[in-house]
Ligand code: UDP
């Protein structure tokens with residue numbers, strides 16, 4: 469249980485946006501309305517704000533963010549110099565928001581996640597929780613493929629020993645110290661939903677029903693989903709390496725047994741010129757070796773990237789109150 473009740477926080481809502489011109493106006497309208505209502509109810513401080521992160525969009529998303537920032541003091545905009553992907557855009561937003569906020573909520577621009585859950589997240593924060601996970605209780609609006617692949621992925625991660633909240637994506641509240649903790653994980657291939665549980669602090673979950681995308685199409689095509697899954701597994705666990713070792717051991721044991729079998733056949737004078745079995749075993753062993761090398765390569769590649777310690781993103785412009793007035 470968390471320690472104590474907290475005063476109403478200065479809340480930041482961080483929204484990564486990639487080519488979201490179709491949903492931006494609606495998103496801003498809905499989140500802005502929620503923010504105002506929560507301020508009125510004194511659930512959050514009056515200087516709470518929205519932070520839109522433009523992840524290198526090629527459409528008019530940044531223009532929309534910029535004009536909104538000019539008009540409204542409670543809206544901030546951050547533009548990354550190129551498309552870095554959802555996870556990096558989110559980290560950039562968290563890093564920019566946390567120094568100014570007591571608590572930060574992250575939510576996708578298409579508002580598939582129920583924005584009313586944000587109130588319950590802040591209530592949980594006020595009772596002392598530092599991390600509040602939004603958990604999808606129902607995914608009926610997702611396609612069969614999306615639902616099955618996503619849930620299968622969560623199960624696979626659990627089997628591999630990665631601690632992760634089932635059916636939780638990147639809709640969550642983090643207290644300022646939880647964001648600071650998260651930002652200490654400087655790896656380039658950050659898989660945020662695997663890292664947040666490692667940060668610790670009192671945490672809880674709240675459920676909500678996931679809706680459909682407001683407009684536009686998913687910015688997570690199969691290619692990006694698979695990339696996120698590979699990132700998630702290879703950046704969080706070395707279980708695949710252990711599986712290779714286990715597979716290698718099993719094949720070795722099998723070959724020893726097979727050798728005995730071949731010797732027995734040979735000495736009983738029953739040898740057959742079996743090129744098919746030779747060809748098959750060459751193929752099989754070649755396959756196993758290639759697969760193993762591929763997976764090892766994935767990790768070696770990761771070490772290579774991590775040792776370079778490249779920055780995860782570059783901020784091109786940051787519009788907030790102090791800079792806006794200049
Ligand atoms: N997004 C991003 N960079 C990307 C891809 C997506 O910032 O390269 C954002 C996108 O604008 C949205 C969120 O990540 O706010 C989730 O994307 P989407 O809703 O398309 O994913 P889905 O719900 O289909 O998994």
Ligand code: MG
Pocket residue numbers: 576578580681686
């Ligand atoms: Mg979505």
